[in-house]
Structures are given as structure tokens and as C-alpha cells.
Amino acid sequence: MGVKERRARQKEYLRQEILDAATELFIRDGYENVSMRRIADKIEYSPTTIYIYFKDKAELLDQVCKETFGRLVQKLTKIMDQAGEPLERLKRGLIAYIEFGLENPQQYRATFMMPIPEDFDPQKFYKKDSPGMQAFSFLIRGITDCIKAGKIPAMNVDLAAQVLWAGAHGITSLLITDPMFPWVGREKVIHSTVDTLVAGLAA
């Protein structure tokens, strides 16, 4: 009676194949420039088949982003579990976040720069185990560690985390949207932003 299981496996396989095709096209051409028909062509199925596996194009993008941000959580876990000076660790985490965004601009844009969908459910999205919130909790941890070590004064940790997030997001999204702007060097402005933010908290 392993038939059901095999069928489920096959379904899962095709689902992943759709996801992979969508990911590749989204990354190369951007969400708006990829049609359901193009994704379907790529996997050699009819367009409507995709709707058996995903509610609509938005959910497809959603799942692509979920996969990507799962990798960010892994990356941050590695960094934040390292021993060492907590201020430096916090900075390394912020820089990892920024670099991750720049390496995955399409998914970053979809997650943090696109209008939230009409049927958006905050209760669902802002759950503690969602990749976004997990990433955010690393920030909270990093700041708490710094306070405990006396590197920055006691403060509202949530507020501090939101300020750092805003700063990191700012430079990430600007570099994505405006790569042509006459930046004083990408690395330079990234590190300066992070340094300024952390120095500002420490002050």
C-alpha cells in the first residue's frame, strides 16, 4: 500500500520542479516579467497545472521567498553561534543580512519592498517561526548580548532591533534599487552604515 506514498512523492517532486523553474525565472527576469505560461513552458506542463500546486502567482513567489530566507536563517545561525566580542558579532550579522539581500535581490524585493497583498494575514506572517521573524530574533539576541556584556547601555531592545533593521534594510534596498547611484563604494557604504548604527546605539 505504498502507492499513496509514491504518489505523494511524485506530487512533491513536481511541486519542487515548479518552484525551481519559478525561482530561476524570477531571479533572472524579475517577478513582473515572468508569466505563468513561461514557467509552464519551462517545465513542459500546461499553465493550469501550476494552479493545482499553488493558489496563484503570488503564492508561488511566496514559497520561493520562503525557501530563500530559510537559507538566511541558516547563515545567521552560524554567525550568531560563534564565540567572540558581541559587538563585532552583531555587526557581522548585520553585514551578512545586507550581503544576503544583495545576493538575492529579487527575493529580497518581493519580501520587503513589494506592496503587501490584499489578503495579507499579519497573524500568519509575523509568527515567531517564520523566516523573517527568526531573522529578526537574531537581532534581539545580538543586542541583548551586547547589553549584557556592557558594550552598549541598557535600552528598549525591541526598539533598538527595529532601528538596526531599518538601517540595514535601508542600505540593502537602496543598493538594489539604485545600483547606478554614484555610491562612495558599495563595501564602504555598507560598513559605514553598520558602524554608524552600532556606534549610535553605543552612544
Add this chain to the structure above:
Amino acid sequence: MGVKERRARQKEYLRQEILDAATELFIRDGYENVSMRRIADKIEYSPTTIYIYFKDKAELLDQVCKETFGRLVQKLTKIMDQAGEPLERLKRGLIAYIEFGLENPQQYRATFMMPIPEDFDPQKFYKKDSPGMQAFSFLIRGITDCIKAGKIPAMNVDLAAQVLWAGAHGITSLLITDPMFPWVGREKVIHSTVDTLVAGLAA
């Protein structure tokens, strides 16, 4: 022979009418949810008429944003021309920028959060007299004033301006995209971000 002039006036009038209709619809429903046909319906002309006055939908949005950001420049001019403590003035300018973005989210999104168009010409957009660059030059001035007054140490002014812009843009764009996020109070996080950034420069 005032005929040409009258014709030009009439053309200019209709152009502005299209612009106003587009502005209203873009603001209410967002760029993606407004079609050329809907704009045409609103002004009671056929859709193709719009193409006589604007190259395409993107240019229409472009002009809407240009109008809006002209108002930002006016706002910043008033603030930066005030006398007083330069650090406070710089902060007031940053907060004005953020609040302006939150008051005009659709135009802000179009200008700083949407993928740059295929035919984007940096030479044209990053000209010194474009509203975006004018706004940026206020930052440069504000920082220079602070350095002159000895409020912050001498530094690469362009780099500092880009860091402040990144920070201000970060909180603006996040509040636009994620209004449902459990923010520690909008005002609070806005002021904390600005204070942290400026304190970080001063450190």
C-alpha cells in the same frame, strides 16, 4: 497670432488634467492597479490620447513623482534655511524626509522602491537639478554645517550623507511596506532611527 499660444495652453491644460487624474488614481489604488483605460475614463478621453502627451505609463508615473518630489524640495528648503543648532536642523530635515515619504507612499515607492526601468538613463536622473539630487544636496549641506560647527568630526561628507540617506530610507520604506509589523510606535522608531544615525556620526 496668439493662436499658437492658446493651443499650447490648451495642450498644457489637458496634460495637467491627465497628470492630476493619474495622480489621484495612483495614490488611491497604486500604480499596478491603475490602467491606462481607467485614467482615460476619468478624464473622459480615449486611452490612446494619453500617449500623445506621455510616452507610456512609466513616464506618466515619472512625471507624477517629479511633481511630488518638487514639493519635498520646497519643504526641505524651508527647514534647512532656518537658523539654529545645526545638529537639530539636520535631524529635522531627516524627519521631514521620512514623514514626506509616509504621506506620499505611492510616489515614494515608485521613486525609491521599484525596479529601475529598462531604458533608465543615470546621466539624466542623477543630474544635480533633479528633485532627488536636490534633496540629497540638502543632506550634504546639513552635514557640512555640523562639521563646521564642530558638532561632528571631520569626515567624508558624501559617505556620511549616503549613510544618513540609507537610514532614513530604511525606516520610511519599511513603514510603508510593513505597516502591520508590531512596531514599537511609529513616531518612536522614526525618532530613534534619526537619533541613532546622527549620534553614530558624532561618535
Add this chain to the structure above:
DNA sequence: GCCGTAAACTTAACAGTGTTAATTAAGTGA
């Protein structure tokens, strides 16, 4: 092996999009 059923998948269509070529209407100068 055959049949009914349920799942997987496709075809065809709907209602909409931005945009353009071809055409008509309007107003001016001679």
C-alpha cells in the same frame, strides 16, 4: 482482464492589460 472512480492534467475561454497603426474629426491659414 475489466470497470468505475478519483486524481492529474489540458483545452478553451474570459476579462483584462499596455500599446500601436490606421482612420476620422476639428480647427487654422491661404
Add this chain to the structure above:
DNA sequence: TCACTTAATTAACACTGTTAAGTTTACGGC
């Protein structure tokens, strides 16, 4: 009044996301 320029429209093209209806496929029970 006639020619000509300009303005505006009609009709169409090539797409888009999505869905209802129909077809194919593969399995479980007989």
C-alpha cells in the same frame, strides 16, 4: 472654400492571470 496640420478616436495585437469544463491517466475492487 480648400488644403493642411494637429488632435483624438477606433480597432486591433499580443500579451497577462485565472477559471470552468473536458480529457487523459492510473489505481482499487471485482
